[in-house]
Amino acid sequence: EVVMTQSPATLSVSPGERATLSCRASQTVSSNLAWYQQKPAQAPRLLIYGASTRATGIPARFSGSGSGTEFTLTISSLQSEDFAVYYCQQYNNWPRNTFGQGTKLEIK
């Protein structure tokens, strides 16, 4: 099983500032990495796939980078609606996709 590890567990950032979230895979997943946003009592929403491609309708302030085992999600200027939990997911081993444990992005 590919283990995904996200850091930090909680990130406190002020609105308007930049947030950088990290995700590490226990073995290479190439660029088969997705990021999801989940707000309380809602389903996850796809933000990024292919490590760096924004999904339809996702604002340009969200960007993804990395390949192999190290990945980053950057939110360039935080808006109030961006405070949520973010999950990375590898699908290199589909269908046995695995998720990170999540990073909670909270208002500082």
Added chain:
Amino acid sequence: EVQLVESGGGLVKPGGSLRLSCAASGFTFSSYSMNWVRQAPGKGLEWVSSISGISSDIYYADSLKGRFTISRDNAKNSLYLQMNSLRAEDTAVYYCARGGSYYGYWGQGTLVTVSS
């Protein structure tokens, strides 16, 4: 507009059974692999099972140990998850999700609670 709507969740006693459904609309259902993903209360996301568009390929998480069965009816645009021998640790929100790699669309989820 793609829509996925789960149903069938509820309270069930340990050892009991439940059948979840996911009604799909807004896309050609038979063209897509479908998946079940669950989330225990306050926890992260866990892949449960996947099925290809024509049901030729079916996969399960090892942790399920043969207790769950995924199926689909393309004529009804519906996905199912039959869950048997339920345990307390199966308590979670169960989501259906579309995709043969990443999950582009998710339903709103249905809560399954296993408790005596």
